[in-house]
Amino acid sequence: MLEMEHELRAIGNGQAEWIKQTVHVDYDNKSQQPLGFSNNGQYNKVIKLLGTFKGNLSPDDLSYLVKTVDGNIYHLYLHLSDFNSFHTLSPVRWTLEFRVLKKREAIGLPFWKSTTHMRLEGVADFHGDLCPELVLGCKACHMAIRLLPKLDSLKELIVIAENDNSPALDAIQFALGCTLSNRKLRTIDNNKHIYLFASAVAGYGVKLSLKKICFNDENCFNKFEKKIVGACATLNDAASYQKLSDDRVERLMNMDSEEVFAVENVRRCLVCNDFLTESLIHVNNGFPMCESCCLDITGNNSNVVYQ
Numbered sequence: 001m002l003e004m005e006h007e008l009r010a011i012g013n014g015q016a017e018w019i020k021q022t023v024h025v026d027y028d029n030k031s032q033q034p035l036g037f038s039n040n041g042q043y044n045k046v047i048k049l050l051g052t053f054k055g056n057l058s059p060d061d062l063s064y065l066v067k068t069v070d071g072n073i074y075h076l077y078l079h080l081s082d083f084n085s086f087h088t089l090s091p092v093r094w095t096l097e098f099r100v101l102k103k104r105e106a107i108g109l110p111f112w113k114s115t116t117h118m119r120l121e122g123v124a125d126f127h128g129d130l131c132p133e134l135v136l137g138c139k140a141c142h143m144a145i146r147l148l149p150k151l152d153s154l155k156e157l158i159v160i161a162e163n164d165n166s167p168a169l170d171a172i173q174f175a176l177g178c179t180l181s182n183r184k185l186r187t188i189d190n191n192k193h194i195y196l197f198a199s200a201v202a203g204y205g206v207k208l209s210l211k212k213i214c215f216n217d218e219n220c221f222n223k224f225e226k227k228i229v230g231a232c233a234t235l236n237d238a239a240s241y242q243k244l245s246d247d248r249v250e251r252l253m254n255m256d257s258e259e260v261f262a263v264e265n266v267r268r269c270l271v272c273n274d275f276l277t278e279s280l281i282h283v284n285n286g287f288p289m290c291e292s293c294c295l296d297i298t299g300n301n302s303n304v305v306y307q
């Protein structure tokens, strides 16, 4: 996945050598991918399919970003010509469009090699790509650790996330070791970027809620994202989306945590164990409780008193 990202960045930056030649391609119908192609009398064996895209010449066209045995990355375009025409020979035409130029050093994002950003590279490797929501997750972890210095060790830390499918969850699992399977990460399917970090022992913590951030690219970003999710993105769509996503990542990285998340202190109700915003906590005989537990208890007490 990371390899694909690098190539999309290069393509987005115009690092391509145009070839535009009709070529013969060995295509495996079973796995639906090119196995190799001949170009200038040389056979190039494909060792990896990096991505499949929709074409832009006709609706059924497909294109493939492939890596060949010599380490080069090529873009192959499969044009399915009009079946109504009288061309009975081959309805299929392959074009070797371009080779991606190798300038890996120049492709990296400015902060990619930075050590100050909490093993972001490792998190991205674990997750599969470097995307804006992964950065959100990293920022939330950073902020929580900074706000909860009294946590003696990460062992007592638990996280409650109000979504169950964001890449941010991978950042939390990787950076803090709070995972679904060790039960230190719980998820509630509210589809919100709200993350509660708390000490399971002491019963206090912080709740971080994503603020509204305006990237000024929402229309484009959502349009390309929809295409990619729906598997109808062209290579150009994918490269454009990569560029927008990289811009968002960079912008988020450069923002202060306070600009990204609103913070509330939370405490745990001693009776039902729910974590609540501190202002909603009732203190009953020195014990923190939520309103309904507090009412239950004082209600029972009053029953006892008046009967």
Ligand SMILES: [Zn+2]
Pocket: 127, 128, 129, 130, 131, 134, 167
């Ligand atoms: Zn991602």
Ligand SMILES: [Zn+2]
Pocket: 269, 270, 271, 272, 273, 274, 289, 290, 291, 292, 293, 294
């Ligand atoms: Zn309660």
